[in-house]
Amino acid sequence: MKKVLVLEDESSIRSFVVINLKRAGYTPIEADTAERAFIQMRQNPDIRVALLDIMLPDESIDGFEVCRRLRAADEKLGIIMLTARSQEMDKVMGLMTGADDYITKPFSPAELTARIDALYRRLGGEQDAEKSTLMFPPFKLDLRDTTFTKHDTKIRLTQVELNIIKLFMENPGKAISREEIYHSVWGSDDSSDLKIVDVNIRRVRIKIEDDPQNPVYITTVWGYGYRWGG
Numbered sequence: 001m002k003k004v005l006v007l008e009d010e011s012s013i014r015s016f017v018v019i020n021l022k023r024a025g026y027t028p029i030e031a032d033t034a035e036r037a038f039i040q041m042r043q044n045p046d047i048r049v050a051l052l053d054i055m056l057p058d059e060s061i062d063g064f065e066v067c068r069r070l071r072a073a074d075e076k077l078g079i080i081m082l083t084a085r086s087q088e089m090d091k092v093m094g095l096m097t098g099a100d101d102y103i104t105k106p107f108s109p110a111e112l113t114a115r116i117d118a119l120y121r122r123l124g125g126e127q128d129a130e131k132s133t134l135m136f137p138p139f140k141l142d143l144r145d146t147t148f149t150k151h152d153t154k155i156r157l158t159q160v161e162l163n164i165i166k167l168f169m170e171n172p173g174k175a176i177s178r179e180e181i182y183h184s185v186w187g188s189d190d191s192s193d194l195k196i197v198d199v200n201i202r203r204v205r206i207k208i209e210d211d212p213q214n215p216v217y218i219t220t221v222w223g224y225g226y227r228w229g230g
Contacts, residue, residue, distance in 0.1 A: 003027045004116060005050040007037040007066065008082065009057070013105070017051065020109040026116065034066050041070065049078040049119055052099075054090060064097050071098025075156045076146075078119040088195065095199040100160045101186065102196070118187035123159050134169040136229065139208070139217075141169055150208060160185060161204050168218065168228030177225040201226055 004026045008014040018028040031037035054063035081094035081102040134141040138151045163185045178194045205212040
């Protein structure tokens with residue numbers, strides 16, 4: 001059973017999402033408030049993906065804070081932000097608080113299910129048993145138990161962040177375009193908005209670099225993309 005938390009206070013939008021998730025083979029778990037969302041997560045520990053509306057006008061906390069708390073509780077949970085606003089800052093803030101992706105309203109049923117399908121695939125954790133460990137001192141990525149360490153100290157990463165690290169460690173020294181990163185990690189051919197790549201790279205740098213403002217492990221290839229290992 002593939003459960004998806006749907007936190008949306010507008011009943012018409014929530015019903016639209018629920019109907020289309022059911023048609024796509026998912027089991028929606030509904031919540032119209034942040035408090036109800038936390039209760040549903042406790043009662044349904046097998047929820048793998050959460051769709052969070054940013055605007056919760058009757059709540060003391062918004063979708064960003066819900067995202068932050070859910071991410072702190074489970075780094076492997078897939079999180080997609082739903083927002084009616086298209087401002088760049090909302091997208092960046094959602095990603096920096098721990099979201100894996102975002103969908104701007106209005107959205108089509110096809111876009112909704114495609115984003116969730118792609119996120120579920122990334123959460124699957126299917127790895128090549130013959131290549132279960134990637135090494136790049138001082139880093140080690142164990143693909144079996146999806147752990148990432150620096151100097152043998154574990155660094156908590158989301159599944160998206162782990163997939164970014166995996167892509168880089170499999171291609172040391174290679175300049176990888178932002179489009180290639182997006183296609184590989186998010187599993188989509190639509191690369192019209194590559195800001196999601198830049199924000200996630202920034203998030204990873206904060207976690208792994210000694211000085212995120214002067215990165216040495218993930219360096220920028222200006223006008224193109226990024227390179228692992230300088």
